[in-house]
Amino acid sequence: MKxxxxxxxxxxxxxxxxxxxxxxxFMVPTVQLIILPLAANFxxxxxxxxxxxxxxxxxxxxxxxxxxxxxxxxxVGSSTSYNDALILVEKNEADxxxxxxxxxxxxxxxEGSQKVNLSVDAINGTKSAIGGGYLTAVLxxxxxxxxxxxxxxxxxxxxxxxxxxxxxxxxxxxxxxxYYMVPGILxxxxxxxxxxxxALNIVREKEIGTIEQINVTPIKKWQxxxxxxxxxxxxxxxxxxxxxxxxxxxxAIFPKGSIAVLYLxxxxxxxxxxxxxxxxxxxxxxQLQAMFVAFFFxxxxxxxxxxxxxxDSMPPWARQISNMTPVTHFISVVRPIVLKGSGLLExxxxxxxxxxxxxxxxxxxxxxxxxxT
Amino acid sequence: xxxxxxxxxxxxxxxxxxxxxxxxxxxxxxVQIILFGFALNSEVKNIGISVLDNAHDINSQKIIERIAxxxxxxxxxxxxxxSEIEKRFKESSIKCALxxxxxxxxxxxxxxxxxxxxxxxxxxxxxxxxxVNYLNAIISGYQKELNxxxxxxxxxxxxxxxxYNEEQNGSLNFIPGVIALIFMIVCTALTSxxxxxxxxxxxxxxxxxxxxxxxxxxxxxxxxxxxLSVINFIIILMLSVYLLDVQIKGSLLLLFIxxxxxxxxxxxxxxxxxxxxxxxxxxxxMSMMGMMLPTLLFTGFMFPIExxxxxxxxxxxxxxSSYYYIxxxxxxxKGLGFSYxxxxxxxxxxxxxxxxxxxxxxxxxxxx
Numbered sequence: 001m002k003x004x005x006x007x008x009x010x011x012x013x014x015x016x017x018x019x020x021x022x023x024x025x026f027m028v029p030t031v032q033l034i035i036l037p038l039a040a041n042f043x044x045x046x047x048x049x050x051x052x053x054x055x056x057x058x059x060x061x062x063x064x065x066x067x068x069x070x071x072x073x074x075x076v077g078s079s080t081s082y083n084d085a086l087i088l089v090e091k092n093e094a095d096x097x098x099x100x101x102x103x104x105x106x107x108x109x110x111e112g113s114q115k116v117n118l119s120v121d122a123i124n125g126t127k128s129a130i131g132g133g134y135l136t137a138v139l140x141x142x143x144x145x146x147x148x149x150x151x152x153x154x155x156x157x158x159x160x161x162x163x164x165x166x167x168x169x170x171x172x173x174x175x176x177x178x179y180y181m182v183p184g185i186l187x188x189x190x191x192x193x194x195x196x197x198x199a200l201n202i203v204r205e206k207e208i209g210t211i212e213q214i215n216v217t218p219i220k221k222w223q224x225x226x227x228x229x230x231x232x233x234x235x236x237x238x239x240x241x242x243x244x245x246x247x248x249x250x251x252a253i254f255p256k257g258s259i260a261v262l263y264l265x266x267x268x269x270x271x272x273x274x275x276x277x278x279x280x281x282x283x284x285x286x287q288l289q290a291m292f293v294a295f296f297f298x299x300x301x302x303x304x305x306x307x308x309x310x311x312d313s314m315p316p317w318a319r320q321i322s323n324m325t326p327v328t329h330f331i332s333v334v335r336p337i338v339l340k341g342s343g344l345l346e347x348x349x350x351x352x353x354x355x356x357x358x359x360x361x362x363x364x365x366x367x368x369x370x371x372x373t
Numbered sequence: 374x375x376x377x378x379x380x381x382x383x384x385x386x387x388x389x390x391x392x393x394x395x396x397x398x399x400x401x402x403x404v405q406i407i408l409f410g411f412a413l414n415s416e417v418k419n420i421g422i423s424v425l426d427n428a429h430d431i432n433s434q435k436i437i438e439r440i441a442x443x444x445x446x447x448x449x450x451x452x453x454x455x456s457e458i459e460k461r462f463k464e465s466s467i468k469c470a471l472x473x474x475x476x477x478x479x480x481x482x483x484x485x486x487x488x489x490x491x492x493x494x495x496x497x498x499x500x501x502x503x504x505v506n507y508l509n510a511i512i513s514g515y516q517k518e519l520n521x522x523x524x525x526x527x528x529x530x531x532x533x534x535x536x537y538n539e540e541q542n543g544s545l546n547f548i549p550g551v552i553a554l555i556f557m558i559v560c561t562a563l564t565s566x567x568x569x570x571x572x573x574x575x576x577x578x579x580x581x582x583x584x585x586x587x588x589x590x591x592x593x594x595x596x597x598x599x600x601l602s603v604i605n606f607i608i609i610l611m612l613s614v615y616l617l618d619v620q621i622k623g624s625l626l627l628l629f630i631x632x633x634x635x636x637x638x639x640x641x642x643x644x645x646x647x648x649x650x651x652x653x654x655x656x657x658x659m660s661m662m663g664m665m666l667p668t669l670l671f672t673g674f675m676f677p678i679e680x681x682x683x684x685x686x687x688x689x690x691x692x693x694s695s696y697y698y699i700x701x702x703x704x705x706x707k708g709l710g711f712s713y714x715x716x717x718x719x720x721x722x723x724x725x726x727x728x729x730x731x732x733x734x735x736x737x738x739x740x741x
Contacts, residue, residue: 020655028662039670039685046679090709092699119534123706124546125416126499127677132533133506140513164488165512167505169495170462180497200654284393288566291657292397295558299401303408308675310500312419312447312468318412332465339496342463 003219007227015231025197029189029239033246037181047131050085050094051078057105059146066142067098072134086119095121096131108146171340182251183338184307186243187331192298194236194270198277199294201228202369203284215371225366229274236270237263256341262334264344268354269330275361276326282368301327326357376585380593387567388597398563398601402555402609409547410617417503421467422446423458428477436489439511440471446507462494469493469504537622537707548613549701550674552606552632553694556639557668559602562660564643568594569656572647588733595640602636622708631704631714634721635697641728642693648735672698696721 015022049067053060068075076094079085088094099117107114118135122128172179205211214224240263247253255262277294284290302308304318305327311319322328329350336342344351389395422440426433440446449467452458461467472490474480480487491508493501537545568591571577580590606629613619621628642664650656669675671689678689689695696717703709711718 024658032666036670039681040676090703090707090713092703115532117532117534121537122545123537123702124677129416130499130502130506133503136533137506137509164486165491165509166488167491167493169493169501170459172495172498172501175495175498175501177498286391287653288570288657289391289393291661292394295661296397296401296404300404300408303405303413309413310417310497312421313414313417314412318408321412335496336463336465340463340465340494342465346460346464 004223004227007223008230011227011231025193025235026239026242029193030242030246032189033185033243034250036185037178040181045072047073047096048076048094049073049096049098050076050088052082052085052097052099053078054102055100055104059105059108060100063142067138070138089121096135178251179253179339182247182253183334184331186247187334188302188307190236190240191273191327193239194232194273195277195298196294198232198274199280199290200287202278202281203287203290207287221369222366225278225369228278232274233270240266255338257337257343261344262337265333268358269326272326272354272357272361275358275365278365279361279368282365301325304328305331307331326354329353377589377593381596384593384597398559402551402605405551406609406612409551417500418445419447420445420469420504421449423449423452423461423467423470425452425458425470425472427475428473430478432478432481433473436512436515439515443511458492468500545619545706548619549698552609552701553668553672553697555605556602556636557665559605560598560636560639561643561664564595564598564640565646565656565660566653568647569650569653572651573653587736591644591736598640599636606632621705623704627711628704631700631718634725638693638721638725638728641725641732644732645728648732667692668694671695674698693721693724
């Protein structure tokens with residue numbers, strides 16, 4: 001125990017000596033947490049529409065006005081031909097081209113149905129799906145409003161069997177994106193800081209040569225790893241606290257669930273994550289190598305964590321990989337705890353996963369650290 | 374010339390000596406392409422849904438059947454009351470709940486207005502929107518079947534055409550981004566670290582006292598990474614074409630020329646970083662945090678730029694990779710020619726010449 005105390009003292013001294021790295025550990029996540037949610041916005045709005053109106057009738061004008069006033073769309077131009085409108089798409093100025101054919105109003109009144117052409121720039125899948133969906137909804141709404149306007153002409157018609165759908169959006173009634181992004185970004189930043197700094201740590205002692213001095217002492221392997229783990233764990237918890245404070249002050253998001261549960265998860269997650277960083281560090285020979293290996297795995301962890309795209313939509317093999325990364329399990333509890341107020345009872349499986357990772361990764365790091373070469 | 378070749382050879386030795394870094398250098402694009410291509414779907418599937426069916430009649434059953442056959446939804450155990458729904462949401466086992474009122478069918482027949490309630494987990498707003506769109510389509514499809522045509526007096530039928538991406542290949546949007554990111558890693562990060570490393574180890578001094586011109590020293594540093602980047606570029610293109618079935622619609626030559634311009638920009642950035650830093654760690658941090666993160670954020674390949682605050686949109690205009698992203702998207706995916714991208718090309722070339730000039734001018738031939 002006394003040995004561990006000395007090791008901790010040494011690590012803390014080293015940490016406080018390098019003021020730039022210390023500042024970086026706290027400033028970078030804080031600044032990023034303030035900036036990132038503003039930039040990282042998946043919300044689909046301001047969809048740019050170009051119109052090609054071959055009809056020039058009252059109805060086509062009404063339709064254009066309806067779309068323009070719906071709030072989701074920005075009219076970027078009306079062209080006389082489809083090819084002109086396509087140029088707008090090619091220049092990235094328009095996302096959707098709506099072509100209203102000649103005879104639109106006449107056909108609607110006479111035959112009751114009319115086709116319109118919707119050309120969507122489909123390179124960005126989410127945007128095209130949501131944009132196309134909005135536009136289709138506005139079209140349906142428009143035809144319904146025509147329906148109501150002329151209903152009196154068709155008096156005596158049999159009653160329709162109507163189903164109306166009411167929606168309620170729980171946990172985030174205004175569907176604001178920041179509620180989704182901020183907790184996720186907090187997790188990512190904690191992961192980056194913790195992962196990179198520990199990955200570089202032991203390998204640095206190797207490069208400088210100071211690890212030899214430790215290797216010749218009777219310090220046990222687990223003491224050495226624990227001596228590295230604890231200081232960074234404390235830093236991680238402080239970073240997490242700072243992050244929660246930023247989240248509250250800047251974005252007014254206060255966890256709905258218990259803060260104690262949140263901290264419990266953070267504590268276990270950090271042990272697992274730092275274990276992973278230390279494992280990389282024991283494997284690597286140079287700092288450059290450690291950095292690249294850490295970057296490689298961090299990239300995979302983050303992409304697969306469900307932060308960018310939902311894990312449920314992944315194919316089965318990818319879900320397996322996703323399950324095997326600690327980040328996934330932490331993200332999938334932080335969001336529910338912060339936004340929905342989930343408790344330990346609902347998240348106990350994730351806790352088991354994280355605890356398992358913590359034991360496994362640190363065990364491997366201890367095993368892989370060799371005192372003799 | 375012979376001298377230059379000897380120096381380039383020396384740099385290649387350095388690169389090939391570190392097998393692990395080399396492995397990651399070529400492994401990273403492969404893994405990213407596979408993940409983006411096969412694992413990361415922007416399409417929303419396997420949506421967990423629970424039904425609270427208070428009606429238990431033929432209409433509610435039919436709607437449920439329709440939802441079940443749509444393949445987007447994954448039915449979880451039905452629930453009996455609202456508090457169970459809340460519990461499911463908190464466990465994150467479902468993303469939406471569908472509630473039928475007790476008199477669903479009779480409401481439908483008599484008043485012509487039956488209500489179905491849909492509750493979504495809007496903590497993920499985009500998914501919630503897409504789920505609502507799906508359910509809307511399914512339920513109104515059922516309704517149309519009950520009320521055959523003729524009842525609805527006006528119908529506008531949208532015929533949707535998906536431009537540039539008829540098969541809805543979700544990986545399309547990511548490939549240009551992956552290419553830009555890899556160039557940033559290989560050229561900027563590795564180049565800066567390799568120069569700074571010579572400073573740290575003290576071997577830079579030997580290079581500087583040699584009769585070899587200092588500009589040539591930098592050139593010899595840059596060329597191996599240029600070669601590596603081009604190889605990586607070819608690997609990414611091959612994987613996209615043969616593995617992900619992405620068609621390269623525009624001219625391959627144009628794509629290569631534009632990429633070389635961007636590679637030179639990245640290399641200049643790397644040299645610039647190595648001018649101002651003295652340790653490998655700070656060079657790494659600068660290229661990772663200062664270069665890579667903006668590339669991820671402000672080029673528009675992950676997050677739409679038009680949603681960002683104005684200041685970020687301004688920033689995106691001074692980042693070289695955002696021009697490269699526009700160019701490569703236009704040439705590779707839309708099949709446009711040079712006349713559409715000359716402006717971006719001009720800006721990118723200007724940036725690269727400027728950065729290169731600054732980097733070469735500031736290169737210190739004296740060690741302090």
